Amino acid sequence: INNLEKKLIDVRQNFHMHPELSNEEFETTKTIRKLLNEAQICILDLPLTTGLVAEITGNKEGPIIAIRGDIDALPISEETDLDYKSQILGKMHACGHDFHASVILGVAYLLKHQESKLSGTVRIIFQAAEETGHGAEEVLATGVLSDVDAIFGLHSAPGLEVGSLGTNVGPLYAAVDRFEVEIEGIGTHASS
Secondary structure: OOOHHHHHHHHHHHHHHOOOOOOOOHHHHHHHHHHHHHOOOEEOOOOOOOOEEEEEEOEEEEEEEEEEEEOOOEOOOOOOOOOOOOOOOOOEOOOOHHHHHHHHHHHHHHHHHOHHHOEEEEEEEEEOOOOOOOHHHHHHHOOOOOOOOEEEEOOOOOOOOOOOOOOOOOOOOOOOOOOOOOOOOOOOOOOO
16 A cells, blocks of 8 residues: 555644544544545444444454544644644644554554455454443444454553554453442541
């Protein structure tokens, strides 16, 4: 695949310059859809508001594997001097989702190039709204994962050496959950 590295760097920098928050990833989704269509990669017709799922099918006798990357940004103002810094005040890709989207796009291109040799099917999930925790629920509600044999969630890990891959059976990274604790009792000193 000619100039894939440069193309993916350009795509990532474009995503970085135009961040969209959870459930607002309309332009990001439109860009991903355009790039996948140009590469003749099948996009599944699913009722997702933002984000999408692509599929590359080789030999249908093999397993169905899913690869997931997220596409949303955070409500943070970027304070860098990067040539490709965020153009949207108060929004930036501070968690690497611009990178995640670009990497799984690259995976889609490479798998499409090897489609005739592929044993099984690979679903590539460009998941919206990861930061709010609701994007996965929307993907699950479509039923697109009901027949998947295994799923790999992508996350960058700056501590790993370039070119290496870390994996684990079961969860690997922690999740952010919100909860409230209500304490009832009699008045007392805070330290007690």
